[in-house]
Amino acid sequence: MDMMKRVPIREQDPKVRATNFDEVCLGYNEEEAVAEAKRCLQCKKPLCMQGCPVAIDIPAFIKKITERDFRGAAEVIARSSALPAVCGRVCPQESQCEGKCVRGIKGEPVSIGKLERFVADWSRENGFVPAAPEKTNGKKVAVIGSGPSGLTCAGDLAKMGYEVTIFEALHEPGGVLTYGIPEFRLPKDTVVRSEIENVKKLGVKIETNVIIGKSVTIDELMEEEGFQAVFIGSGAGLPKFMGIPGENANGVFSANEYLTRNNLMKAFRDDYDTPIEKSKKVAVVGGGNVAMDAARTALRLGADVHIVYRRSEAELPARVEEVHHAKEEGVIFDLLTNPVEILTDENDWVKGMVVRKMELGEPDASGRRRPVEIPGSDYTIDVDTVIMSLGTSPNPLISSTTEGLEINKRKCIVAEAENGQTTKKGVFAGGDAVTGAATVILAMEAGKAGARGIDEYLKNQ
Secondary structure, eight states: OOTTSOOOOOBOOHHHHTTOOSOSBOOOOHHHHHHHHTTOOOOSSOHHHHTOTTOOOHHHHHHHHHTTOHHHHHHHHHTTOSOHHHHHHHSOGGGTHHHHOGGGTTSOOOOHHHHHHHHHHHHHHTTOOOOOOSSOOSOEEEEEOOSHHHHHHHHHHHHTTOEEEEEOSSSSSOTHHHHTSOTTTSOIIIIIHHHHHHHHHTTOEEEOSOOBTTTBOHHHHHHTSOOSEEEEOOOOOEEOOOOOTTTTSBTEEEHHHHHHHHHTSOTTSTTSOOOOOOOSEEEEEOOSHHHHHHHHHHHHTTOEEEEEESSOGGGOOSOHHHHHHHHHHTOEEEESEEEEEEEEOTTSBEEEEEEEEEEEEEEOTTSSEEEEEOTTOOEEEOOSEEEEOSOEEOOTHHHHTSTTOOBOTTSOBOBOTTTOBBSSTTEEEOTHHHHSSOOHHHHHHHHHHHHHHHHHHHHTO
């Protein structure tokens, strides 16, 4: 075996997977996982750990794999992460742990993410469950939102002995893991549900269909229901739009709505009644991971799909793997192109989109080169559905119904990064509700910080 090259990962054939919602990546088997784990150099100063937002002891769990001690590997990961099967699938490892891997200097980095996924899948298939605390300390904490930030905070607090209740607005827990990420990247019934069950086995209660700010307020939770601290991990579910003519037409979706109908409400399945556009030609506006998810979902529902993005391929914010998979499956990329108007028919249904060619100018504040319009370059794309994937911001419902909770000009909750403390005593926050839309692993990092902050706060009460 060439130790400089990673063990290849098996995937569904692009032509086959473009017609189904089964998982694209098939993962390592035992032999492949052990072979890949043996590529790890077991560095004395493991830089990979510096790249992991939740500080998993990466060399330790990989060493356990080389010894075929998969339970031991699972125990190492469980000390730091409640969602390993999720992270192994959706983390941007290439810019985090694997991006710092010493093996990657002269060869290919160790497939840390795929090894984490292997251990997590082995755990699920072999009934491994992280140990729950023997007794609780009697202190009650409320967690708002059951996405990656809330689940992580709740799991860590439960391990410390707190009595934790998660309040979830939707009818299924999981947050963005359930409604935002497609089945072909993150299977719900197996992966997401089993990791949520593991958090519940730590003693965490989850109440669904509770909208904080409507059903009950944070002040009521603390003053009337006996919760001594609250963590807000409610995400960023409010979609952004461009404000161009025709944007309110029938057949224009936010990526949030489109993906929620498919993922949570199972529109892709014939035995579900959820309405979704049976589109023939779809334009997805945006270039992030969510745009790729929406485009690849629309493709599987039978449409010809274009990604419309105003910068070049080098500036695409989506993971390289997601762009590669989208192209393999047949998604067309209209780069350096920006929508200026959505055209409609007499019944106000989308019938096309006028776009303008762009060129790249000087870098802007984000460090990416700023797109500049090319006058007179407009042309029309023939589409019947437009999906806007331009980012999201936090829903203002929680902040507007909570006394003393400060938000910034982007409508995000103001909170300390190291411990999640907000401007309201006893209330902590983290994840997309604080940062705006970001990654699953960064939300988990914020959940861990929030748990530490709450523990410190309640110990001093």
